[in-house]
Amino acid sequence: MKNILDLDLQELKQWMKENGEKEFRAKQVIDWIYKEVWSFSEMSNLSKTTIEKLEKSFYIGIPEIIETYSSKREDTRKHLFLLKDGNVIESVVMKYKHGNSICVSTQIGCKMGCKFCASTIGGIVRNLTSGEILGQIIKAQSELKERISNVVLMGSGEPLDNFENVLKFICNVNSEHGLNIGQRHITLSTCGIVPKIKMLADLNLQITLAISLHAPNDEIRRQTMPIANAYTIKELLEACEYYIGKTNRRITFEYALVKGFNDTKENAEELSRILKGMLCHVNLIPINEINESTLKKSNMEEINKFKDILIKNGIETTIRREMGLDINAACGQLRRSYLEKKE
Ligand code: SF4
Structure with missing residues (x-):
């Protein structure tokens, strides 16, 4: 059986056609899901046969929330989700004055080191x-009872190491038939896989690209980021210039102090x-210390x-607000402590 969230509208229409159903049924099913009806049998405008075929x-x-931690200030909520295969992933919902934002995971664990x-x-x-990434937002939004209007791909995992699924997710979350979150409200954060940055640039999306730089030179960068052994900062910055040239979008450099x-x-x-x-902005991050x-x-x-x-040197710079320190909000901390408890 397949996760229906892995399909886009076109693919679901195609499935309907191939299964002797009218194409417009696809839109009806998707509408129900976004109205938080998560059982085919409750989709009241579908016939019994259509429901049986879908089932x-x-x-x-939609993943199950197994643990939620809220920060004392109530501005950050971290969810631990259980997936169908028993794996757990985490997302963080942050409430800002300008709207609600979610930081989603794109992989279970990460190999970047x-x-x-x-x-x-x-x-x-x-x-x-793509459906598992999307499911985090649908469930978190339902729990929050407010719209989530910004998405950050900065949770567990390296998004560009899961390129196809992440791209499909971006299309689906951006779709007017889905959550309708504008590309400019989506930020993809990468540790800097140079060829994939160039591939992304060629797609000319309007998302924000954030680069985890964390060092001013290769010598320092190599001490904390193994990816720096594969690509130098010079190569990384050239790829960033290429991205800017193609998309005309400003790049964010993340720098954890x-x-x-x-x-x-x-x-x-x-x-x-x-x-x-460079058309860029630096985001300074007080690191979340991990055990x-x-x-x-x-x-x-x-x-x-x-x-x-x-x-003073003309580089636009902000300091990221620290959120959720009291709930292990740094990437991967909650899943780790859950797995340790289980062991
Ligand atoms: S910071 Fe991102 S790329 Fe690096 S190990 Fe963590 S999840 Fe992976």
């Missing part, structure tokens, strides 16, 4: 399908030099100094 071929893959990240500790289990490691005045000057003149790592967070004074240097 034989599909299930509606970034030292500051809990998602990669057990390696990768498998890719998520680690005490005494990448947060000095010299690091800020070097970062300014390599990004000078499995000795990396420590820079203090606020150091972070502000770093920001001032970038701004």
